[in-house]
Amino acid sequence: MSKVIKNEEDYEGVMVELESLLDRNPAPGTSDNERLELLTLLVRDYESKAFQFVPPDPIEAIKFRMEQQSLTPRDLIPYVGSRSKVSEVLSGKRPLTISMIRALNSGLRIPASILIQEKTPDGCDDVIDWERFPLKQMVDWGWINLHGSASSAPPEQILPAFLASAGSLRAQAVLCRSSSHVRSARTMDDYAFTAWVARVLHLANKSPVKTKYKPGALSSKLLNELARLSKSENGPLDARQFLRDLGIHVIVERHLPHTYLDGAAIMVDRQHPVIALTLRYDRVDSFWFTLMHELAHILLHLENEDDVYYDDLDIDAEDDPREREANRFAGEALIPTDAWDKSLAKHLRSPQAAEHLANQLGIHPAIVAGRMQHEFKAYQLLRNLVGNRQVRKFFPEVNWS
Incomplete structure (x- = not known):
């Protein structure tokens, strides 16, 4: 069934198929995965119209089941993946993936119809305030070209096309920091941050990498080899080509004011991760350490589509085990x-x-x-x-x- 759910009988039939698909855990890009996404939307639409009660929040449902069964966060590791992921899921900082939903549905018997609900992260507005984007700066830097009557158009008419050019980027997800890990102790302008991410992904889409990235392609030995390119006369360009040959985009774009970014690692899809560098500090040592740090995130931490790490490397990493790990890995790749x-x-x-x-x-x-x-x-x-x-x-x- 791929039509609108009209009654309880249709709903029950869709739920049977939905749970069957969850059990199979289809890979992204397959017809089964597309079917799963379609049925999820149909169920959400029907439940929003048919049920007068507010369905339980998926995170609250997990916590309720934990209380029922006297479970600790450690007990969720088999279903969610790691202690850090459990912490992020329970705090609302990481969305549930299909594999997590399947495991929680099967292992803890939490209804899939509850788990598939989208949760809006705390403190995130549903409405985008288009006036808050740094449009003038984006135009001045050539990110957006305005001609004729378009130059006087309001931001809400100009910016959606710019964001759409980023491809799979979901502006609301970036603004809400869902599935994002941001290393920064300073107040960041979320709208400038979102614009920069969109610009990076737009540039990646303009110059696609033909090679598909294979998980496991990166290794300590390979990054030691990459480090030796630093001695080349055109080291930064050689490094970019070296990584493109592995299926990894390297995009350079300056940061917008009030974003304090040095680099980012973005898992747009499993085949083409993106590293973005701002060159905030125009130094050879900074370039190579930031590049290796973001590569460490790809190797060690990026697992799901839409996973993102953004780094202000001026900030001490002592309180974040993943950032400490990325720092150690980068340092070891450059100087054992x-x-x-x-x-x-x-x-x-x-x-x-x-x-x-x-x-x-x-x-x-x-x-x-x-x-x-x-x-x-x-x-x-x-x-x-x-x-x-x-x-x-x-x-x-x-x-x-």
Whole structure:
């Protein structure tokens, strides 16, 4: 059945098929998955019209079942996937995926009709305030071209087309930060943030990567190889091509005011993850560490479509295990611990020590200089060696003015 549900008999029939599809857990892009999404919409539409009561919130339903069965968050790991995911689901920061819904329905017998409801994250308005987008800045930077009468059109007539050009982006989901992990302690302008994400995905769609990304393609050894490209005359461009050949987009676009972003890792679909870099700090060491940090998120943390990590790397990562893990992975990819521990650079604050270790590893001296600044907590140290103003020049297509 693919028509509107008109009565209880239709509803029961759809629910039987819906739960059967949930049990099969169809892969994204398959006809069964499309059927599952269609039936979910039909059920939601029918329930919103037929039932006078407000159905239980899916998260509240999970918590109620936990109370009934004296379950702890740890007991949900088999159904949700990890302790961090359980925490995010129960706090409303991560939406339930189809596989989670299937597992919770089967294992805890929570009705699928409750679990498939969409939850609006706390503090998120249903209505987009188009006036809050930084439209003038977007036009000035060439993100949006307005001609003739369009130049005086209201934002609500201009911006939907810009957001739609991002493809699978759902503006409301970004504004509400659903399925997003944002590393930032500063107040971020959500509308500027959403506009930047849309711009990044628009650029990714304009230059599609033909190779399909294969989970597991990234490894410590491969990222060590990538790090050695830093010594190339055109290192940033070589790195971008290296990753495109693996099926990973690398997009460079400056950040909008009040977003404080250095980079992002976005799982648009399972075949083409996107890394976005702002080059907020135009330094060689910053470029390579940010790139490796976002690659670590792809390798270690991005699992579902629409998973997103946004990073302000000025913020300490001590309170976030995933960010600490990404930092460690990035550091190890650039300068392995055993090499660092045996090096003069660990003890001597000299350019010669930095260059000696860089030559030993086959990487750009700026990467070692940046590590030394961080380790010694001396950010004026080796300033002439970190590659100031040596990265943006490779990306003239970005409006840096």
